[in-house]
Amino acid sequence: MREVKALVTVGGRYVGSTAFTVDSPWWNDVEPVTEHLDRALGVTTAVLRLVSTTGEGGRDGEVVYQVEADRVPAGLSTGEHHEFPDAPKRLPWARPGGPAELVAWADRHVSRTGKAVQVKTWNLSCLYRLPVGRAVVWAKATPPFMADEGRVVGMVAEVDPTLVPEVLAAEPGRLLMADAPGRDCWHPTEDEITRVVPRWVAAQAALAGPPRLRAHGVEVPAHGLPDTLLHGDFHPGNWRSGGVVLDWADAHWGHPALDAARLLGFTAPEAHALIERVWTQAWLEHRPDSDPAGALRHARRAVHLVGARIYQEFLDNIEDSERVYHEGDPEAELARAQSVVV
Known part of the structure; x- marks a missing residue:
């Protein structure tokens, strides 16, 4: 359970806030956050970054996010004032326009047939699920201090292509992948x-x-x-x-x-x-x-x-x-x- 406070910005400018609860406890699990905001506010949103939290271990507590909306929505509380100066170590997808730019990059490589859904974001990645016909593909951004995932997947694919996802497009720090069938194996058989x-x-x-x-x-x-x-x-x-x-x-x-x-x-x-x-x-x-x-x-x-x-x-x-x-x-x-x- 997360108590969420969304500080909503448009083009980097603070326009108001809203608070609500989501069932998922994990801070970087942002799909339920944007799903609630899009439905409640009637706009398209993306979580840019974590601002603060009272929880521990990546879960629970009161969590404050900076959220970007595609236009100014109604229904926000405007009694506060917030500014969001840039930070030298802030990653591209945590800056205004960053999530939209990742989706636009993916759209240059596939023909999307529905809404792009932000599934996860934090300091190690930003992940979107995109519908393409009856399938889905995944657009992922990673930071420059980690390995170039597209290059690594390509290395493994040279010796066993069945062990890695199918790469549809890649460049340093970004990867577009076909869906991998099955479930996550947290408790492997x-x-x-x-x-x-x-x-x-x-x-x-x-x-x-x-x-x-x-x-x-x-x-x-x-x-x-x-x-x-x-x-x-x-x-x-x-x-x-x-x-x-x-x-x-x-x-x-x-x-x-x-x-x-x-x-x-x-x-x-x-x-x-x-x-x-x-x-x-x-x-x-x-x-x-x-x-x-x-x-x-x-x-x-x-x-x-x-x-x-x-x-x-x-x-x-x-x-x-x-x-x-x-x-x-x-x-x-x-x-x-x-x-x-x-």
């Missing part, structure tokens, strides 16, 4: 684990070699395995039950056991033995003389050191009002690393 993990291992084995992306500098003893492309956030919520893996903007170069350790951190303990067995056997097929289990033991700690660096990078590159998404995360990851017994 045995079948989903045995279908996704070996295919990703095979892709990593094929992509191993000279670095094609930056590394985060956290070493894992090789144990006979090569450095390769890492998804970087290989938790099952980024898998679709149809077999496609999404959200490649965290990708970097490093030891493949880090992705396996990330997966273990997001799955129930009763699934760990299966994941470890499937991942280990898959690597032994590609590198028979390796010791994947030994590498994974070290990666259980190292993955938190990588996480601390990534979260700190987020904090270093986002504007002040949205730091609340990640405050304390580097310290929490370091504490988890210290608690792991190798």
